[in-house]
Amino acid sequence: MTALVLAEHDNAVLKDATLATVTAAGQLGGEVHILVAGSGARAVAEAAAKVAGVSKVLLADDPAYKDALAENLAPLVVGLMANYDAFVAPATSRGKNLAPRVAAALDVAQVSEILSVEGPDTFTRPIYAGNAIATVKSSDAKKIITVRGTAFAKAATEGGSATIEDASGPGDAGLSSFKGAELTTSARPELTAAKIIVSGGRALGSSEKFHEIMEPLADALGAGLGASRAAVDAGYVPNDYQVGQTGKIVAPELYMAVGISGAIQHLAGMKDSKIIVAINKDDDAPIFQVADIGLVGDLFTLVPELTTKITAAKG
Numbered sequence: 186m187t188a189l190v191l192a193e194h195d196n197a198v199l200k201d202a203t204l205a206t207v208t209a210a211g212q213l214g215g216e217v218h219i220l221v222a223g224s225g226a227r228a229v230a231e232a233a234a235k236v237a238g239v240s241k242v243l244l245a246d247d248p249a250y251k252d253a254l255a256e257n258l259a260p261l262v263v264g265l266m267a268n269y270d271a272f273v274a275p276a277t278s279r280g281k282n283l284a285p286r287v288a289a290a291l292d293v294a295q296v297s298e299i300l301s302v303e304g305p306d307t308f309t310r311p312i313y314a315g316n317a318i319a320t321v322k323s324s325d326a327k328k329i330i331t332v333r334g335t336a337f338a339k340a341a342t343e344g345g346s347a348t349i350e351d352a353s354g355p356g357d358a359g360l361s362s363f364k365g366a367e368l369t370t371s372a373r374p375e376l377t378a379a380k381i382i383v384s385g386g387r388a389l390g391s392s393e394k395f396h397e398i399m400e401p402l403a404d405a406l407g408a409g410l411g412a413s414r415a416a417v418d419a420g421y422v423p424n425d426y427q428v429g430q431t432g433k434i435v436a437p438e439l440y441m442a443v444g445i446s447g448a449i450q451h452l453a454g455m456k457d458s459k460i461i462v463a464i465n466k467d468d469d470a471p472i473f474q475v476a477d478i479g480l481v482g483d484l485f486t487l488v489p490e491l492t493t494k495i496t497a498a499k500g
């Protein structure tokens with residue numbers, strides 16, 4: 186079995202999401218190739234060639250692939266799949282946009298967001314917002330899989346010496362065009378890669394208070410900043426801060442939930458965190474059922490106090 190992994194990148198840098206996907210693809214038991222589809226993306230292909238466990242990199246360099254439009258990438262992948270048994274993509278917005286199109290075009294089922302590889306055709310995946318884990322077996326000749334990045338170790342970025350081959354596809358399908366992207370820029374760690382995350386909920390009350398209370402805590406801990414959906418819906422922070430079932434899935438060493446009730450949809454995104462600390466004034470809040478450490482009290486008093494103590498302890 187040879188697996189083709191979709192590289193997540195911005196035409197310059199290979200993103201970490203690719204590395205966990207390579208690990209999952211390797212567990213299928215055969216060769217692992219990486220597809221770098223982009224424009225001016227040779228540096229990404231070179232980085233991909235160094236990833237441990239990868240034997241070949243396909244570089245499809247075409248202006249049509251610059252912005253990773255799924256409408257253009259799907260025919261490319263479908264064409265390449267004649268030579269592959271599995272297509273494995275990270276369960277990111279990009280992977281989740283592309284993989285179903287590939288599965289539909291190949292008339293096979295997709296296995297979504299796998300947590301483990303039990304065999305070349307058997308996988309586990311979350312259902313009911315992560316409250317149950319299903320073991321699924323695919324009898325399709327070609328497997329189309331997306332991978333939950335937090336469930337697999339990242340492949341090493343050094344140690345591989347894959348060959349780089351040019352690949353091509355139909356190019357621009359003429360179905361869509363890229364108009365622009367408004368991206369949040371932050372010096373803080375990206376949520377899916379952060380070792381520490383502090384998340385704020387609706388209780389913060391306003392965007393001003395969210396930033397005033399949560400940012401010093403995040404800075405004191407060197408943490409990524411997350412939020413509940415209620416905080417995002419209320420406009421305190423942008424969408425890409427959202428942790429949960431319909432947000433980002435995270436599994437940091439330390440997750441602090443501040444003024445977050447702990448609805449199952451939020452827990453679905455963060456309950457695999459190693460240590461969970463919750464601050465909530467309601468001692469019955471469901472977040473305390475998953476928390477390792479709980480502080481019952483008013484966040485507007487406790488968080489500044491904690492921030493001051495952490496800063497003092499760091500000297």
Ligand SMILES: Cc1cc2nc3c(=O)[nH]c(=O)nc-3n(C[C@H](O)[C@H](O)[C@H](O)COP(=O)(O)OP(=O)(O)OC[C@H]3O[C@@H](n4cnc5c(N)ncnc54)[C@H](O)[C@@H]3O)c2cc1C
Pocket residue numbers: 385386387388412413414415416427428429430431432433443444445446447448449450451454464465466467470482483484485
């Ligand atoms: C299909 C679907 C998908 C969803 N996806 C997501 C998702 O991805 N992520 C997500 O987060 N939610 C998601 N939700 C929403 C989810 O159900 C909850 O509504 C949301 O998580 C609640 O956010 P919250 O905890 O910030 O707010 P609330 O539920 O309002 O909780 C606020 C908490 O703050 C506490 N509090 C209030 N004041 C203070 C204070 N001064 N000090 C300390 N504590 C205080 C309260 O006791 C309460 O527990 C989804 C819902 C649906 C239906």
